[in-house]
Amino acid sequence: MRFETSPHRKAAAAVAAISPLHFRGIPRRRRVLVLALCCVGLFFWLPRIAISFGRTLLFFLFSPEWAGPYDGNGSGRAGQEILQFIDPLIGTANGGHVFPGASLPYGMAKPVADTQSPAENAAGYVSDDNPVLGFSHMHDSGTGGNPSMGNFPLFVHPGCPDDDFTKCSYSVYDRPVNRVPGSAFASVGYFSINLTNSVRAGMTATQHAALYRFSFPGSDTVKVMADEDVPKNKPASATEVPYSPLVVLDLVDLANSRSVGGIQVYENTGRIIGEGQYAPSFGAGKYQAFFCADFRGAKIRKTGTFVANKAVEEPKFMDSVGTGAYIPTGSAGAWIQFERPPTDSFLARVGVSFMSVDKACENAENEIPDFEFERVEEDARQAWAEKLSVIQVDPAGVSEELQTTFWSGLYRTLLSPQNYTGENPLWNSSEPYFDSFYCIWDSFRAQHPLLSIIDPPAQTEMVRALLDIYRFEGKLPDCRMSFCKGYTQGGSNADVVIADAFIKGLTDGINWTTAYEAVVSDAEVEPKNWGLEGRGNLVSWHQLGYIPWNDVDNNGTGPASRTVSRGVEYAYDDFCISLLAAGLDLPGDAAKYSRRGGNWVNYWNPDQSDLFRDGDSGEVIQSGFRGFMQPRQPNGTFRYQNTRTCSPIQNQHQCYYDTGLDTYEGSPWLYSFFVPQDMQTLVHLMGGDDRFVERLTFFHESGIAYMGNEQAFLPVFQFHYAGRPGLSSYWSHRYIPSQFNATVNGIPGNDDCAMGAFSAFVMMGFFPVAGQDVYLLTPPFFREVKLKARQEGNKWAVIRVRNFDPVSNGVGGDGRIYIQRAWLNGRPYTKSWITHAFFVKGGVLEYEVGEKEGREWGTAETDRPPSYAATRSTALEI
Ligand SMILES: *[C@@H]1O[C@H](CO)[C@@H](O)[C@H](O)[C@H]1NC(C)=O
Numbered sequence: 001m002r003f004e005t006s007p008h009r010k011a012a013a014a015v016a017a018i019s020p021l022h023f024r025g026i027p028r029r030r031r032v033l034v035l036a037l038c039c040v041g042l043f044f045w046l047p048r049i050a051i052s053f054g055r056t057l058l059f060f061l062f063s064p065e066w067a068g069p070y071d072g073n074g075s076g077r078a079g080q081e082i083l084q085f086i087d088p089l090i091g092t093a094n095g096g097h098v099f100p101g102a103s104l105p106y107g108m109a110k111p112v113a114d115t116q117s118p119a120e121n122a123a124g125y126v127s128d129d130n131p132v133l134g135f136s137h138m139h140d141s142g143t144g145g146n147p148s149m150g151n152f153p154l155f156v157h158p159g160c161p162d163d164d165f166t167k168c169s170y171s172v173y174d175r176p177v178n179r180v181p182g183s184a185f186a187s188v189g190y191f192s193i194n195l196t197n198s199v200r201a202g203m204t205a206t207q208h209a210a211l212y213r214f215s216f217p218g219s220d221t222v223k224v225m226a227d228e229d230v231p232k233n234k235p236a237s238a239t240e241v242p243y244s245p246l247v248v249l250d251l252v253d254l255a256n257s258r259s260v261g262g263i264q265v266y267e268n269t270g271r272i273i274g275e276g277q278y279a280p281s282f283g284a285g286k287y288q289a290f291f292c293a294d295f296r297g298a299k300i301r302k303t304g305t306f307v308a309n310k311a312v313e314e315p316k317f318m319d320s321v322g323t324g325a326y327i328p329t330g331s332a333g334a335w336i337q338f339e340r341p342p343t344d345s346f347l348a349r350v351g352v353s354f355m356s357v358d359k360a361c362e363n364a365e366n367e368i369p370d371f372e373f374e375r376v377e378e379d380a381r382q383a384w385a386e387k388l389s390v391i392q393v394d395p396a397g398v399s400e401e402l403q404t405t406f407w408s409g410l411y412r413t414l415l416s417p418q419n420y421t422g423e424n425p426l427w428n429s430s431e432p433y434f435d436s437f438y439c440i441w442d443s444f445r446a447q448h449p450l451l452s453i454i455d456p457p458a459q460t461e462m463v464r465a466l467l468d469i470y471r472f473e474g475k476l477p478d479c480r481m482s483f484c485k486g487y488t489q490g491g492s493n494a495d496v497v498i499a500d501a502f503i504k505g506l507t508d509g510i511n512w513t514t515a516y517e518a519v520v521s522d523a524e525v526e527p528k529n530w531g532l533e534g535r536g537n538l539v540s541w542h543q544l545g546y547i548p549w550n551d552v553d554n555n556g557t558g559p560a561s562r563t564v565s566r567g568v569e570y571a572y573d574d575f576c577i578s579l580l581a582a583g584l585d586l587p588g589d590a591a592k593y594s595r596r597g598g599n600w601v602n603y604w605n606p607d608q609s610d611l612f613r614d615g616d617s618g619e620v621i622q623s624g625f626r627g628f629m630q631p632r633q634p635n636g637t638f639r640y641q642n643t644r645t646c647s648p649i650q651n652q653h654q655c656y657y658d659t660g661l662d663t664y665e666g667s668p669w670l671y672s673f674f675v676p677q678d679m680q681t682l683v684h685l686m687g688g689d690d691r692f693v694e695r696l697t698f699f700h701e702s703g704i705a706y707m708g709n710e711q712a713f714l715p716v717f718q719f720h721y722a723g724r725p726g727l728s729s730y731w732s733h734r735y736i737p738s739q740f741n742a743t744v745n746g747i748p749g750n751d752d753c754a755m756g757a758f759s760a761f762v763m764m765g766f767f768p769v770a771g772q773d774v775y776l777l778t779p780p781f782f783r784e785v786k787l788k789a790r791q792e793g794n795k796w797a798v799i800r801v802r803n804f805d806p807v808s809n810g811v812g813g814d815g816r817i818y819i820q821r822a823w824l825n826g827r828p829y830t831k832s833w834i835t836h837a838f839f840v841k842g843g844v845l846e847y848e849v850g851e852k853e854g855r856e857w858g859t860a861e862t863d864r865p866p867s868y869a870a871t872r873s874t875a876l877e878i
Pocket residue numbers: 072073074076
């Protein structure tokens with residue numbers, strides 16, 4: 001499909017065409033030469049200057065956007081209209097584990113329908129055809145592993161067989177009901193679904209409360225569809241029941257982790273309050289949660305409590321309800337049966353808290369005093385529209401699918417970490433508290449850098465929260481959910497997040513003394529249990545510059561494997577600490593951590609070849625690439641780990657948290673590229689620019705790369721370091737939309753709120769090297785992208801493609817996707833990277849693109865992104 005070319009775009013194209021050589025840099029020459037060549041020079045340059053001037057003039061005349069940096073609030077296009085391009089159901093199949101329900105940005109309340117989808121319902125709802133267990137109010141989006149939270153689900157029966165409440169099903173084993181196929185609907189601030197028991201459930205949310213609307217087709221009896229898949233022990237008469245809705249409120253959570261709990265139902269008001277103690281989904285310890293539910297729109301008939309499937313009218317109160325053999329499903333709670341609601345629907349408002357039942361009630365009463373469903377939904381939509389109003393893109397010529405991929409990815413980036421400020425029961429502090437850093441190992445690479453641009457106040461609060469966790473828990477977290485310490489997967493990557501914030505000038509209220517203390521603690525002091533925080537094997541790390549396989553570690557315990565992946569991450573963490581030390585004017589420390597930042601090289605085995613067994617012939621063959629990161633013995637000799645193990649093409653699932661191998665969730669092939677601090681040396685070790693490019697291309701072409709995990713993001717762009725930024729553009733256009741798209745299975749792995757950040761960055765045309773003041777440039781997927789800097793005076797940073805080729809979008813690497821020339825605020829710009837100042841100060845970055853890789857832009861040594869060769873280790877010779 002071709003799009004209409006607007007007049008000013010035609011003018012711009014015409015100008016670009018008549019001035020192919022504009023703005024070449026004038027070389028500096030000695031004065032004598034300048035004098036001598038003066039006349040010739042004038043003769044030669046005058047026409048060019050005239051053309052350039054004319055071009056600029058034409059731009060001013062014909063291109064309304066060409067007005068230098070923006071200082072107003074832009075074209076005013078941003079508003080709720082972009083919300084139509086957000087589809088929360090993207091990533092709810094295929095292991096994306098995205099939360100598709102209602103939520104505010106960083107919202108604590110996250111209501112959705114929970115489905116009985118084993119190993120897939122980490123965020124509650126899955127787009128499959130499993131039955132619905134209930135509707136619960138708190139979730140984590142995009143995580144791997146066990147389901148998170150999902151406490152206190154509500155479940156609604158339209159009525160009970162023979163109008164007898166004891167004949168309704170209560171336990172989470174028995175009550176699930178199928179959904180009406182295709183009935184799930186999600187939009188910003190709203191989720192709804194129809195169940196085959198004829199109940200329709202709609203839900204919306206404020207920061208700490210959920211509001212549900214349950215509705216029924218109005219007639220005196222309600223048809224409940226017979227369904228083979230739903231509980232076999234349901235009475236046969238259940239196909240038609242008298243219409244008298246019964247609400248079940250269960251103390252269970254999604255992982256069935258409750259150890260104890262209590263509940264009370266008030267028969268006069270219908271209020272139900274309760275609490276429970278649960279286990280976090282990827283960490284150690286317990287957390288307590290509280291709720292407060294109120295109902296509107298129907299008269300109360302009966303109330304009571306239940307345990308497993310046995311319901312009674314008395315008592316109305318249960319304390320210390322345990323689980324175990326007594327209640328095998330963990331189901332126990334309260335119920336209310338209503339008379340037929342006059343409007344054939346009623347509302348349920350559920351406030352949640354981690355502090356107390358009183359706080360849960362207060363949250364509900366403060367945030368939803370009016371029970372106005374549409375008002376709550378509209379407020380949520382407005383909150384999202386405002387958050388996203390700092391980004392504007394020109395939609396002309398871009399398919400709806402790509403726009404949806406873009407906006408939905410941005411949206412998911414803001415679902416978590418969750419703002420639990422005011423809800424922290426663990427310590428009293430005036431600092432913000434954020435939770436669901438789930439996990440920083442995933443989010444430091446793209447999500448936090450994106451927040452630093454589009455929502456710096458939030459990112460600043462998150463850093464302050466990390467520091468407060470350090471103050472009160474003694475270490476920064478690498479992973480944290482539900483007020484518990486989560487498992488560390490590699491390095492102590494909060495160090496990168498903190499250095500990144502410092503470098504990008506996010507300083508509001510951050511105590512840098514504490515920040516530096518915290519990262520140095522990661523680098524120097526091994527905790528007793530480094531499976532939950534900090535780093536392990538630090539004595540060897542300091543003495544040898546690597547973690548030997550089978551290291552003797554007397555200082556702490558943790559999963560002793562992953563020596564290569566932890567090692568390269570520790571090196572990068574140390575490098576980031578060195579940048580912070582330099583910024584804080586601590587040159588001695590800066591030098592020390594910079595040296596440790598070079599320790600990655602100690603894993604480099606120059607002789608290791610890429611041996612593998614051919615899938616078809618079964619023969620062992622070699623690809624010809626030599627030199628890989630490999631584990632080492634305590635005596636220093638290299639140990640062997642197959643270079644492809646833990647990649648999609650060889651034993652992919654061998655390297656999870658319980659791994660005994662030396663790389664985590666990735667192969668030595670992958671980790672051999674993790675040297676963001678010194679790519680120049682890595683390129684050299686891999687055999688120079690051409691050989692490096694061949695290797696990185698092979699990585700992407702061979703199936704070894706897996707885009708479903710965050711470590712694969714940076715290698716899409718590392719061609720920049722060998723002077724081939726065009727190949728980064730090629731691969732980013734190959735992966736979107738083939739791996740990141742607008743379908744329910746449109747994310748290649750757990751979202752972690754990071755997959756969406758990746759697609760958003762790629763489509764805006766830049767990608768961060770987290771921890772450094774570096775963004776790698778590629779052409780955006782839109783003719784124009786505008787970002788409002790919220791750090792300083794609301795200035796706009798504009799990225800624009802002069803001869804944008806909308807046809808190239810979506811055809812995976814064809815079309816005008818290669819930058820030929822670039823201009824920053826009208827001046828030629830040859831570097832393939834840019835710094836954060838662009839987003840703070842505003843400005844206009846323009847590209848001319850072509851169908852072939854450009855020869856001039858970003859190719860020269862001096863135009864490549866920086867490498868810090870000073871980090872090269874002196875501990876061992878290469
Ligand atoms: C900014 O946007 C607001 C609301 O859309 C509008 O009322 C105001 O006039 C705009 N200001 C400028 C300077 O464009």
